[in-house]
Amino acid sequence: MKESIQLDRNFFSQNTLSVARNLIGMRLVRLEAGKRISGLIIETEAYRGEMDLGCHAKTGMTQRNRVMYGVPGHAYIYFTYGMHWMLNIVTEEEGFPAAVLIRAIHLQEGDDIVKLRRGNQPGKNWCNGPGKICQALKITGVFNGVDCCESHSPLFVESNSGEPFLHFSVTTSPRVGLFKVPEPWKSIAWRFVARAENNLKLN
DNA sequence: AGCACGATTAACT
DNA sequence: GTTAATCGTGCTC
Numbered sequence: 001m002k003e004s005i006q007l008d009r010n011f012f013s014q015n016t017l018s019v020a021r022n023l024i025g026m027r028l029v030r031l032e033a034g035k036r037i038s039g040l041i042i043e044t045e046a047y048r049g050e051m052d053l054g055c056h057a058k059t060g061m062t063q064r065n066r067v068m069y070g071v072p073g074h075a076y077i078y079f080t081y082g083m084h085w086m087l088n089i090v091t092e093e094e095g096f097p098a099a100v101l102i103r104a105i106h107l108q109e110g111d112d113i114v115k116l117r118r119g120n121q122p123g124k125n126w127c128n129g130p131g132k133i134c135q136a137l138k139i140t141g142v143f144n145g146v147d148c149c150e151s152h153s154p155l156f157v158e159s160n161s162g163e164p165f166l167h168f169s170v171t172t173s174p175r176v177g178l179f180k181v182p183e184p185w186k187s188i189a190w191r192f193v194a195r196a197e198n199n200l201k202l203n
Numbered sequence: 204a205g206c207a208c209g210a211t212t213a214a215c216t
Numbered sequence: 217g218t219t220a221a222t223c224g225t226g227c228t229c
Contacts, residue, residue, distance in 0.1 A: 212221085
């Protein structure tokens, strides 16, 4: 019998590219005032190590990026462009800075709450960007560093008995928004996107 | 100074 | 219906 199981630290301690790929089809869950807001992860990006010049860790440890150097499975959340929060989950072994950026989800629960925050936009635009997810699920810097592998965490990821809830076919492409980043990092295909087939109506 | 972005607008097909 | 261009915003380094 299949059941929803919270992803554990072992999952996130794997290579960042594997984690980014394997998160596709898993379910991101936000517990807010006892209610669940959740959705299937359909787009991620890998950021891996100080040598990756697209990664925040390229300058070494700073106040902002220090949780990326910590224990895998923790949330690395930062603020950018003056208005947007971004959600990442830390990967690989402690001391090696790496994380997966959650870029898009397909909403499954809590659409009544999300509508209050994103209702000024059509439903297809509610969670199809990293800043939009954080607005929809009310994820802000107060969750920076929370352990997504702890029980009763306000933020975690579920599998379907260790499997994704949907087996998407996945395409890769360069990461988004790295304008001034040198090659090969600018073009390396570390972005993972679920293909919009599988009769999954993206609203 | 430079962002791991999003909403709007303006051109397209 | 889509794609391209623009720029607000405030925090980090």
